[in-house]
Amino acid sequence: xxxxxxxxxxxxxxxxxxxxxxxxxxxxxxxxxxxxxxxxxxxxxxxxxxxxxxxxxxxxxxxxxxxxxxxxxxxxxxxxxxxxxxxxxxxxxxxxxxxxxxxxxxxxxxxxxxxxxxxxxxxxxxxxxxxxxxxxxxxxxxxxxxxxxxxxxxxxxxxxxxxxxxxxxxxxxxxxxxxxxxxxxxxxxxxxxxxxxxx
Amino acid sequence: xxxxxxxxxxxxxxxxxxxxxxxxxxxxxxxxxxxxxxxxxxxxxxxxxxxxxxxxxxxxxxxxxxxxxxxxxxxxxxxxxxxxxxxxxxxxxxxxxxxxxxxxxxxxxxxxxxxxxxxxxxxxxxxxxxxxxxxxxxxxxxxxxxxxxxxxxxxxxxxxxxxxxxxxxxxxxxxxxxxxxxxxxxxxxxxxxxxxxxx
DNA sequence: GTCTATACGCCGATAGAC
DNA sequence: GTCTATCGGCGTATAGAC
Numbered sequence: 001x002x003x004x005x006x007x008x009x010x011x012x013x014x015x016x017x018x019x020x021x022x023x024x025x026x027x028x029x030x031x032x033x034x035x036x037x038x039x040x041x042x043x044x045x046x047x048x049x050x051x052x053x054x055x056x057x058x059x060x061x062x063x064x065x066x067x068x069x070x071x072x073x074x075x076x077x078x079x080x081x082x083x084x085x086x087x088x089x090x091x092x093x094x095x096x097x098x099x100x101x102x103x104x105x106x107x108x109x110x111x112x113x114x115x116x117x118x119x120x121x122x123x124x125x126x127x128x129x130x131x132x133x134x135x136x137x138x139x140x141x142x143x144x145x146x147x148x149x150x151x152x153x154x155x156x157x158x159x160x161x162x163x164x165x166x167x168x169x170x171x172x173x174x175x176x177x178x179x180x181x182x183x184x185x186x187x188x189x190x191x192x193x194x195x196x197x198x199x
Numbered sequence: 200x201x202x203x204x205x206x207x208x209x210x211x212x213x214x215x216x217x218x219x220x221x222x223x224x225x226x227x228x229x230x231x232x233x234x235x236x237x238x239x240x241x242x243x244x245x246x247x248x249x250x251x252x253x254x255x256x257x258x259x260x261x262x263x264x265x266x267x268x269x270x271x272x273x274x275x276x277x278x279x280x281x282x283x284x285x286x287x288x289x290x291x292x293x294x295x296x297x298x299x300x301x302x303x304x305x306x307x308x309x310x311x312x313x314x315x316x317x318x319x320x321x322x323x324x325x326x327x328x329x330x331x332x333x334x335x336x337x338x339x340x341x342x343x344x345x346x347x348x349x350x351x352x353x354x355x356x357x358x359x360x361x362x363x364x365x366x367x368x369x370x371x372x373x374x375x376x377x378x379x380x381x382x383x384x385x386x387x388x389x390x391x392x393x394x395x396x397x398x
Numbered sequence: 399g400t401c402t403a404t405a406c407g408c409c410g411a412t413a414g415a416c
Numbered sequence: 417g418t419c420t421a422t423c424g425g426c427g428t429a430t431a432g433a434c
Contacts, residue, residue, distance in 0.1 A: 029318075030315070030317075032231035035408085036410065037408090037409075037410095048411085049418070050418055052412080053417055057411070115315075126373065152386070155375065156367070156383065156387075159370055163366025164358070164359050164362040165362075166366070167358045168358045174325065176327060187355060235426080235427065235428090244401070245403095246403075247427080247428090248400095248402070248429085249401055249402085251428085256429095257427070
């Protein structure tokens with residue numbers, strides 16, 4: 001998002017460049033298999049010290065990365081809830097978003113559903129306690145109240161619905177299912193919704 | 200499985216002791232957050248060199264661990280297929296096994312569904328190509344042939360069924376659902392089976 | 399043949415010069 | 417804000433004591 005000055009000198013490395021390169025490397029090789037040396041090379045500076053100007057340590061990169069993803073997801077969910085009223089419509093749009101993201105920015109989805117946050121950031125609150133999950137949970141609770149979703153523990157409903165969705169996305173990310181196939185998306189949505197829908 | 204001589208001297212460290220301690224540490228803190236020094240302490244020797252008598256390196260420990268789990272799972276599935284004929288019965292028993300394992304040996308299930316094998320063992324074949332998965336896949340294909348399971352891509356059926364099961368087991372492992380609650384198990388089974396069953 | 403002592407290389411991290 | 421220099425920790429590896 002910076003105005004690019006490609007003239008003259010050794011371009012200063014921005015925080016966003018480091019984040020972008022790290023996200024790519026982390027999702028390709030894993031957080032622990034990625035060294036600061038590799039991140040340094042990817043952004044084009046000579047030593048790792050430059051990274052420490054923007055981040056306290058390697059873990060801080062993952063923290064900001066994860067926080068950004070959580071925040072942007074939270075905003076998207078707000079938008080979805082504003083534009084739709086029924087739980088089925090809201091969940092359907094959220095599934096659309098996840099599949100679209102898997103196609104356009106697979107590294108982000110990788111970070112969301114493959115990476116074990118607790119292993120990288122032991123101090124971080126679990127996904128279940130983050131804003132996006134709370135909002136999804138509220139959607140499900142409203143769905144139960146309105147009779148769209150059958151009366152079960154909301155945590156179980158979440159587990160069934162996103163169990164199917166995220167397991168399918170895993171297969172897409174690993175290349176075992178083609179990204180582009182819309183049919184997988186609509187089938188996965190249908191199965192996931194059926195697993196919690198009333199009747 | 201050794202006859203324990205608890206008399207006298209500094210007991211020899213067996214391969215099984217190292218494997219057991221490693222499995223525990225890996226599932227508690229993660230593979231990369233576990234040092235050979237910690238494994239050494241857990242089995243009660245003074246230096247890490249003793250470990251190298253049994254394993255080439257840290258990765259080899261994970262390899263044997265993973266191989267053992269895969270093998271034992273494969274044998275259990277053979278047994279289940281021998282004792283049951285219908286796909287529904289076979290899958291039901293396999294789900295029983297997974298929930299029982301989660302209660303009795305959560306570290307094993309952790310290794311199976313939380314750990315990203317590709318990150319620890321980049322050379323290892325993906326789970327989808329291991330014997331246990333192939334056998335599960337065959338159960339599903341037979342279920343489709345016999346009209347028990349609806350006609351969809353077996354890979355999708357696998358994804359739906361084990362998406363629900365493994366996502367639920369994740370919640371149990373993280374402590375968000377109680378281990379002992381049989382009701383979660385039967386509910387999860389029902390939802391998982393319904394997501395692929397015919398009609 | 400099992401364990402101990404010790405050394406090497408890579409990575410994460412810090413301090414200070416320009 | 418980029419680079420030089422340097423440190424400690426860990427995984428790895430080997431040679432030798434019992």
